Amino acid sequence: MRIDCPYCLKKARITSRNYLNEEKTVSELYCECTDRDCQARFVFSLSLKHHxxxxxxxxxxxxxxxxxxxxxxxxxxLQKKIASSAYSREAIKKPPKRV
Incomplete structure (x- = not known):
């Protein structure tokens, strides 16, 4: 994962992570800018939104x-449906057309 500095937009480095829940799906990423002229330090939030x-x-x-x-x-x-042409392997292999 790449984190960019919100100030100079150059590459930043994650220096540590703080998990905010037991499932480890929400965390704070402590970051620092790699640009010598900027040297900003900041915290990003990272979370799992959905599967x-x-x-x-x-x-x-x-x-x-x-x-x-x-x-x-x-x-x-269920067995009849699987055996029928609507549920055959050919039908499954062909993805539906997107509109």
Whole structure:
């Protein structure tokens, strides 16, 4: 990750980090400008905003839990959908067209 000095816009260096929560998703980054003429020191806030795609093990666990809770009838319906052309591998390989 690159941090730029907010004053001179030159490259800055992260000198330390202070985590603000147990999950380590929010932190303060203590920084200093690398430009000798500026030498500014400042603190940036860094936080996890949201997940775009959760880690694979979490996704797999979620899917397994959903499948385990399905009735035999629901599992049969799911298998039919997977086997149908709308859910075939060809359909999955081709990404939908964006408008």
């Amino acid at each position: 775009i795609n959760p880690p694979a093990p979490i996704t797999q666990e979620l899917i397994q839990n959903l499948i385990n809770r399905m009735s035999q009838e629901e599992l049969g319906e």
